[in-house]
Amino acid sequence: MTPDTSTATKEDTLRFTDVRVAFEQGRRVLDGMTAEVSTRELTFIAGASGSGKSVLCRMAVGLLRPDSGSVELWGERVDTQPERELVRLRRRAPYLVQGPALLDWRTLRENVRLADPSAAEDAVESALEQVGLLEWADRLPPELGPGAKKRTAIARALVLKPRYLLLDEPTTGLDRRAASQVEEVLSSLKSQGLGGLVVTHDYRQLRGLADRVLVVAQGRCAYLGPPEGFLESSAPELQVLTAPFMEGATDG
Numbered sequence: 001m002t003p004d005t006s007t008a009t010k011e012d013t014l015r016f017t018d019v020r021v022a023f024e025q026g027r028r029v030l031d032g033m034t035a036e037v038s039t040r041e042l043t044f045i046a047g048a049s050g051s052g053k054s055v056l057c058r059m060a061v062g063l064l065r066p067d068s069g070s071v072e073l074w075g076e077r078v079d080t081q082p083e084r085e086l087v088r089l090r091r092r093a094p095y096l097v098q099g100p101a102l103l104d105w106r107t108l109r110e111n112v113r114l115a116d117p118s119a120a121e122d123a124v125e126s127a128l129e130q131v132g133l134l135e136w137a138d139r140l141p142p143e144l145g146p147g148a149k150k151r152t153a154i155a156r157a158l159v160l161k162p163r164y165l166l167l168d169e170p171t172t173g174l175d176r177r178a179a180s181q182v183e184e185v186l187s188s189l190k191s192q193g194l195g196g197l198v199v200t201h202d203y204r205q206l207r208g209l210a211d212r213v214l215v216v217a218q219g220r221c222a223y224l225g226p227p228e229g230f231l232e233s234s235a236p237e238l239q240v241l242t243a244p245f246m247e248g249a250t251d252g
């Protein structure tokens, strides 16, 4: 069931306020981004290539700092926190890069344990079980397909017992079956109360999985609301994103 955001407090929100950032000699990638999401929900970030989706996601956990504006997670400023505090924060809100970043010569069990060498064996196994890979615990990553590698990366985050997950394009490059398995994991985590911020290009996954969609365009929040509102919008800046997907969707 979709959590009731009307009862959300700052203790479970991620808030960007008038965030601006530019890179050397470049245009402003984010230019007045203001948005607030509940960390109890699954929020998907959509937008054109290069619009700043990953930049926004990385900023949420202090991997990038804005030139101006503020980022708050659970009522605390992220953009002004010292790095040692951010390291702690990222254990509660791990950020998963696009590639699985596993050590090929270590078993899945060992790869998961790397995130927390002090984790009990039960916790490692429980993390692998949550992504449907417990029986593969003693296999090596090269024996897995790309979807299972991605799920192992999620298990490595889960062993930290996080409060929120940030995932950068978790299904890009996966075939439909592997993508569905990753989506099932996200859905199951959501039903256990674990929210996430997910950068996506695959709008097929929004219906039924996303609580909210946050669209980044021209450096700002162009839409923040339920997936249907995005997918069915007639606003030109949203249609330009959804139209190719709609055409593709009718191809089956």
Ligand SMILES: Nc1ncnc2c1ncn2[C@@H]1O[C@H](COP(=O)(O)OP(=O)(O)OP(=O)(O)O)[C@@H](O)[C@H]1O
Binding pocket: 023, 024, 029, 047, 048, 049, 050, 051, 052, 053, 054, 055, 056, 199
């Ligand atoms: N560390 C950086 N240094 C310089 N430029 C950067 C840096 N990070 C991002 N950019 C630039 O900022 C813009 C937005 O990047 P970002 O990765 O957020 O886009 P995106 O919306 O996630 O795109 P895609 O969908 O293609 O992954 C791009 O033009 C990118 O080249």
